[in-house]
């Protein structure tokens with residue numbers, strides 16, 4: 578499968594959100610990652626629907642929305658209305674994860690399930706059938722700019738094996754602490770897609786950095 582890079586808009590300049598979105602729109606990145614935090618599921622608050630609007634207006638690329646919120650089933654429909662192409666919910670946050678994924682699919686977009694670093698990949702057994710994407714967290718969700726947790730690489734390998742065995746074609750995306758220094762390791766372990774926030778927006782040339790992440794060996 579072709580590699581995917583999904584720059585996290587959490588690290589964009591919110592005072593120039595349209596400019597930064599257009600910059601990513603003009604890059605080789607296929608997706609834009611949107612981190613929504615509610616201050617309850619994670620100890621931080623990011624943004625919600627009104628902030629997604631200018632992003633949606635400024636790009637036709639895939640909006641990859643990562644919900645770090647409690648009771649995500651209450652809000653999935655509004656995120657689809659706001660322009661999400663992929664809605665990812667945490668399995669630790671949803672009371673009925675399979676039901677939640679199915680309702681996302683019924684809304685006509687791709688459904689993702691995310692797991693935190695301490696959650697074993699085994700919880701996804703029997704869930705992959707309902708998931709177009711798994712988002713494996715390689716940092717504790719809540720903040721950009723953290724260090725990649727090294728044990729994530731073994732989890733990526735295990736999950737790759739599980740997905741291939743299940744034959745569901747579920748996309749494996751990894752999120753947190755990924756840069757040109759470790760992207761090769763993450764892809765080699767079996768990731769299809771990577772999220773990169775600070776590595777992209779902190780680079781002198783974000784567009785070139787995306788190119789580098791896509792082509793790294």
Ligand code: DX5
Pocket residue numbers: 585587588610612643716717718719720721722723752753754755772773774775776
């Ligand atoms: C963390 C978010 C990540 C974050 C990634 O809670 O889910 O998407 O923005 O940022 P970096 O790439 O800086 O770790």
Ligand code: ZN
Pocket residue numbers: 585610611612643752772
């Ligand atoms: Zn994220």
